[in-house]
Amino acid sequence: MSIRVTQGMIQTQTVNALNKNLNRMGSTQEQLTTGRKINRPSDDPVGITYALRYRGELAMNNQYQRNITQANSALEHVDTVLGQVNDLVARVKELTVKGISDTSTPESRYAISQELSGIYNNLLTLGNDQLNGKFIFNGQKTDASPYDGNTAGTIDTDDADILLSLAPGVDIATNVSGNKVFGNAADTDNLFKVVRTLRDAFSTNDAVTARDNMAKLDTRLNKFLGVRSEVGARANRIEMLDNRNQDLDVTLNSLSGKTEDADMAKTITQLQTQQNVYQASLSVGAKLIQQSLVDYLR
Structure with a gap:
């Protein structure tokens, strides 16, 4: 038909x-x-599933990168402040060695006590240091000042860590508690206590008390150096994660480009x-x- x-x-x-x-x-x-070769799901139903997956991973990776940048800034600031504390402690030790010498006069010891008074005030200032309006040595209680002239060395700071997620399953603390840096209230080598005791001892020409506290100063300095090493180790790990994150970003962008571009x-x-x-x-x-x-x- x-x-x-x-x-x-x-x-x-x-x-x-x-x-x-x-x-x-x-x-x-x-x-x-x-x-782009995929402008709507109907262009490539299979390809769009991969494209959406890569976009999600890229978005997550970008958030990790922002966290890494924030963690780097926080730890760099903490390390800078710790360096300043280290300089002050080194100066306290230098003055103490000079003050306990038998050749020191009451007048020279009094002058040392005056300088120690200024160092003590500087330590208080550093203990209350802030980054972006948040106190860096008071754990998660970043809105509260951890130290003042009357209570420094007699009360503890908050010990909670401020954690940032820098990779899947990897959280790193970006802060250090004041207790670790300056000592707990119960510690005999609490830095505020030791400096205050040395200041008062030299003010009254008491070389014996100053000599007894010299060992406590050394103990605190050793603990302090351990804290600085810990901060350095964290910074190194963050740098490693930063390099890994950037490499992953290149890989994901390449895969996304092959799928969509x-x-x-x-x-x-x-x-x-x-x-x-x-x-x-x-x-x-x-x-x-x-x-x-x-x-x-x-």
Whole structure:
């Protein structure tokens, strides 16, 4: 049984073919404009699942990078303050060695006590140091001053860590408690107690008491150096995580690009080919559609 092909069928098929060519060309133009070969889920249902996964991992990686930057800044600041505390403790030791010498006079010891008084006030200032308006030596109680001239050395600071997530399953503390740096209230080598005792001893020309506290100063200094080493170890680990994070970012961006980004040279070639096909189909379609019933009756 033969099928009669009408002029209307020819016109419909021609228009459908033209629309398909136009849609293909429009899709390629969109890829060229956006630079992406996946602009909607229907473009590549399988590829979009990978693309969304890479986007999620990149977003998480970017958050880790922001945390790393914040952790670096916090630890660098803590280390700077610890360096200043270290300089003050070294000066206290130097003055103590000079003051307990038998050659020191009451006048020179009194002068030492005056300098120790200034160092004590500087230690209080460093103990109450802030970063972005938050006290760095009071654990998680960052809104409360940990020390004052009357209670320093007699009360403990908050010991809770401020943790930042720097990688999956990796949380690192970005703070150090004042108890670790200056000592607990119960410690005989609490730095505030020792400096205050040395200050008062030299003020009254009491070399014996000052000599007895020399060992406590050495003990505190050794503990303090351990804290600085711990901060340095954390900084090194953060640097390692930073390098790993940056490498992972490059990898994820590369995978995301291979999945979503269009090959520009290939896309331009495709578009040129599709434009030629569309123009040819327009030309042929125009000739077909021009035929009418009168033409067939001639």
